[in-house]
Amino acid sequence: MMRFLLLFSRQGKLRLQKWFMPMSEREKKKIIRDMTTMVLARQPRTCNFLHWKDLKIIYKRYASLYFCLAVESQENELLALEIIHRYVELLDKYFGNVCELDIIFNFEKAYFILDEFLMGGEIQETSKQIVNRSIEASDMLQEGDNSEWYEVELFG
Amino acid sequence: MPAPIRLRELIRTIRTARTQAEEREMIQKECAAIRSSFREEDNTYRCRNVAKLLYMHMLGYPAHFGQLECLKLIASQKFTDKRIGYLGAMLLLDERQDVHLLMTNCIKNDLNHSTQYVQGLALCTLGCMGSSEMCRDLAGEVEKLLKTSNSYLRKKAALCAVHVIRKVPELMEMFLPATKNLLSEKNHGVLHTSVVLLTEMCERSPDMLAHFRKLVPQLVRILKNLIMSGYSPEHDVSGISDPFLQVRILRLLRILGKSDDDSSEAMNDILAQVATNTETSKNVGNAILYETVLTIMDIKSESGLRVLAINILGRFLLNNDKNIRYVALTSLLKTVQTDHNAVQRHRSTIVDCLKDLDVSIKRRAMELSFALVNGNNIRGMMKELLYFLDSCDPEFKADCASGVFLAAEKYAPSKRWHIDTIMRVLTTAGSYVRDDSVPNLIQLITNSVEMHAYTVQRLYKALLDDISQQPLVQVASWCIGEYGDLLVSGQCEEEEPIQVTEDEVLDVLEGLLVSNLSTPVTRGYALTAIMKLSTRFSSVNRIKKVVSIYGSSIDVELQQRAVEYNALFKKYDHMRPALLERMPIMEKTATNGPTEIVQTNGETEPSVVEAKHPPPVTQPANQANDLLDLLGGNDVVPVIQTTMPTKPASAGGELLDLLGDLSLSGAPAPAPAPSVPTSQPSFLLDGLSSQPLFNDIAAAGIPPMTAYSKNGLKIDFTFERANPNPNIAVITIHASNSTEADMTDFVFQAAVPKTFQLQLLSPSSNVVPALNQGTVTQVIRVLNLQKQQLRMRIKLTYTHKGSPVQDLAEVNNFPPQSWQ
Numbered sequence: 021m022m023r024f025l026l027l028f029s030r031q032g033k034l035r036l037q038k039w040f041m042p043m044s045e046r047e048k049k050k051i052i053r054d055m056t057t058m059v060l061a062r063q064p065r066t067c068n069f070l071h072w073k074d075l076k077i078i079y080k081r082y083a084s085l086y087f088c089l090a091v092e093s094q095e096n097e098l099l100a101l102e103i104i105h106r107y108v109e110l111l112d113k114y115f116g117n118v119c120e121l122d123i124i125f126n127f128e129k130a131y132f133i134l135d136e137f138l139m140g141g142e143i144q145e146t147s148k149q150i151v152n153r154s155i156e157a158s159d160m161l162q163e164g165d166n167s168e169w170y171e172v173e174l175f176g
Numbered sequence: 177m178p179a180p181i182r183l184r185e186l187i188r189t190i191r192t193a194r195t196q197a198e199e200r201e202m203i204q205k206e207c208a209a210i211r212s213s214f215r216e217e218d219n220t221y222r223c224r225n226v227a228k229l230l231y232m233h234m235l236g237y238p239a240h241f242g243q244l245e246c247l248k249l250i251a252s253q254k255f256t257d258k259r260i261g262y263l264g265a266m267l268l269l270d271e272r273q274d275v276h277l278l279m280t281n282c283i284k285n286d287l288n289h290s291t292q293y294v295q296g297l298a299l300c301t302l303g304c305m306g307s308s309e310m311c312r313d314l315a316g317e318v319e320k321l322l323k324t325s326n327s328y329l330r331k332k333a334a335l336c337a338v339h340v341i342r343k344v345p346e347l348m349e350m351f352l353p354a355t356k357n358l359l360s361e362k363n364h365g366v367l368h369t370s371v372v373l374l375t376e377m378c379e380r381s382p383d384m385l386a387h388f389r390k391l392v393p394q395l396v397r398i399l400k401n402l403i404m405s406g407y408s409p410e411h412d413v414s415g416i417s418d419p420f421l422q423v424r425i426l427r428l429l430r431i432l433g434k435s436d437d438d439s440s441e442a443m444n445d446i447l448a449q450v451a452t453n454t455e456t457s458k459n460v461g462n463a464i465l466y467e468t469v470l471t472i473m474d475i476k477s478e479s480g481l482r483v484l485a486i487n488i489l490g491r492f493l494l495n496n497d498k499n500i501r502y503v504a505l506t507s508l509l510k511t512v513q514t515d516h517n518a519v520q521r522h523r524s525t526i527v528d529c530l531k532d533l534d535v536s537i538k539r540r541a542m543e544l545s546f547a548l549v550n551g552n553n554i555r556g557m558m559k560e561l562l563y564f565l566d567s568c569d570p571e572f573k574a575d576c577a578s579g580v581f582l583a584a585e586k587y588a589p590s591k592r593w594h595i596d597t598i599m600r601v602l603t604t605a606g607s608y609v610r611d612d613s614v615p616n617l618i619q620l621i622t623n624s625v626e627m628h629a630y631t632v633q634r635l636y637k638a639l640l641d642d643i644s645q646q647p648l649v650q651v652a653s654w655c656i657g658e659y660g661d662l663l664v665s666g667q668c669e670e671e672e673p674i675q676v677t678e679d680e681v682l683d684v685l686e687g688l689l690v691s692n693l694s695t696p697v698t699r700g701y702a703l704t705a706i707m708k709l710s711t712r713f714s715s716v717n718r719i720k721k722v723v724s725i726y727g728s729s730i731d732v733e734l735q736q737r738a739v740e741y742n743a744l745f746k747k748y749d750h751m752r753p754a755l756l757e758r759m760p761i762m763e764k765t766a767t768n769g770p771t772e773i774v775q776t777n778g779e780t781e782p783s784v785v786e787a788k789h790p791p792p793v794t795q796p797a798n799q800a801n802d803l804l805d806l807l808g809g810n811d812v813v814p815v816i817q818t819t820m821p822t823k824p825a826s827a828g829g830e831l832l833d834l835l836g837d838l839s840l841s842g843a844p845a846p847a848p849a850p851s852v853p854t855s856q857p858s859f860l861l862d863g864l865s866s867q868p869l870f871n872d873i874a875a876a877g878i879p880p881m882t883a884y885s886k887n888g889l890k891i892d893f894t895f896e897r898a899n900p901n902p903n904i905a906v907i908t909i910h911a912s913n914s915t916e917a918d919m920t921d922f923v924f925q926a927a928v929p930k931t932f933q934l935q936l937l938s939p940s941s942n943v944v945p946a947l948n949q950g951t952v953t954q955v956i957r958v959l960n961l962q963k964q965q966l967r968m969r970i971k972l973t974y975t976h977k978g979s980p981v982q983d984l985a986e987v988n989n990f991p992p993q994s995w996q
Contacts (some may be wrong), residue, residue, distance in 0.1 A: 022374040066534045067498035067502045069536060096470075103412065105422075125188075127230075131263055139335045140304055140336070142369070144335055146365060158985070
């Protein structure tokens, strides 16, 4: 299973954190520090895999964002790269040419999309279209709520 | 109270902060506003406020005061609220918090909600962070949803079930019925999560594994359809249909096929098909191939398939993509034990990877290279590995050096090559060599008897160049101390002997003592080496001076040694030659690796070896006294252990004990060691075999003799001269038994007149087999400084046919050459 997924900028600012196993705040902070240090220190043309404790770390940079996925040792690293790529594609489809700012200002949406793609450290849905449709439908439900209020977009 | 600002606005504002302090101020202000808003129990803006809190939490600020608010949101009827509430719960709450359990009821209700997206939220939250109690409470609901026809919910329920099983394994059984027709789903999401669920169950329970083996044909069919089916836009990734599902199925097949011939056979064809038909131009195809290879290697596949798998890995090694090369090396490392020959074929490619720029790849390549070294390729491989050692990063050097030593020890084609390799490592990576390598290397060097002169010469030359690498310096000091006489005598056969005087050698060693580069341990080695040279060199006065200087050294270890060596010069000068004579070959403890030998300055202290000793005789002291009585009192001294070259600082205390013992040697003291192997490993090289130690050193042609022959027990003595000290005679006893019953608990004891000193080493065993089927051998070393006629009293005890036997005898028929 996957253990955690982190998104951070080139300056090490955290943009998203998904934990698939319970951990204390202190442990999470330490892991975030370790990951950002390790990944940002990597040379440009090295492979995308690292070892950290008993986990495999797969990371990939998309524009200004680093995607860092930690998996258990029996997982397939090459497929983990595909998982990261699929998530980026989903974000891209939803936001249209997604960039870091989209994820900063709409972080909750990024989480919602992730929660339709992965769950409990495993892949939940392998079809891009189905994930997108679920998100759109949920968004519609949300709008159904909001139409009672004069603010159409509660989240700005 | 003005409406709380919107989330986006807050984000925009916070991003304008130019310093950390400014940001903190904004956040504190907003948190205060949010707190008062929470206090007002405002339903309208709760959602917005929690969302802002989550943003601030991501920046690293505390947000625990929002936990209860998340629960309130979850309980709300609005979907918007629930969405944020569940997200907040997943981010802020985990099973360590008490409030966590309050969610249970909400989740239960939402699991039965009329809207599937609400049910989905509940399943997701439960499946991500449900505690064991929650899982227990809600497992029934999950199981129900696992049987629904709604594929959206079914796939989430499956993963939720996986989480429940991980948290509460006992609940696994209840999900079994629901798995019945999971695989007949067309929906890929459900299929994928079902395979995950089945995998989890099979991994946790052998019964489940056996039960689900019948699914192999179905899984094979699904996989086949995926491969053969045409383009499916919904699941296509670079021309491959649903690679995620393919990989997952391959993994489940791996688990099902492991150790099961029938299942393995059933999946043989499909594996071959996947292996040959998958597109390898993109990462996704290689991901599937990788998983296929792992599966082939784990199940009971036929050899053709295994070779195919290794060849795929071999092709991976040549791929431009670093990730693929890395993955290939990792997999080859896993298979190198089982499919050694197949992997050997790719050896040259693997060795090329040592030159890769990527650190992870280099490390894997190094590990794999060491695994591939064997007697045939040792020379070539070692060349590459030594080149790698020269140029690699410091983080690799220690491991590489250890690996080189191990490989060299196992497969060295010649002693000279071995020594040369050791030298190369010490000189190029000397400071990275592990501490435990030093004693191991010393032991190796002592064993290569004919190379002593060559070794000490090379080490000496290396010292002249560089004294900064401590392991090299330590080994070199030890060797110079031991073989310094060979060094100055210019005896080297292997290469041009160098001209070096005793003073030059002592200069070098003294240089080590004063150098800032030397660690305390190294200084200890150097001092002991100088001391040892006092019996090998003639410049004894110079050595005495050095030793006495260090008697007042600040370093306690060094001081202790120097004081003891001084004592050796003053009070025990007659013991000095025996104490400091050449070390015999050290035998390694049989089963354990090099690290088991705890050596300090060249002495073995194998506590392990004690297990090999026969059980010590109960009252050695008394028996020694018995011998004394028989021989008429003070005529004879019971056997004492002569000490070997003095131990360094860490055993300094014992050295003092030894000197204490020696002072008692006149009296029939019980303290001196009995004539059977003692539990005092400190001074003896207990690990020595009892075979004659100096076979290759010319025996003076002393004829053997029969010392004792009675009741079927015969004891023969054979003789060697110890080199370089001609005053020591080495006698090997050979005990044989011509009766029909074994002689067990056999113990041989000996006593000599006071003018002699005797050392008894451990016997080869304590059972003399019947009918001359074997002999027990034991080595006796006799120091005969006064050149008197050798006499010996021996005592034999053993058990024969159930009854104990004891006998005493005097041995007077020693050939004159043995003591003259």
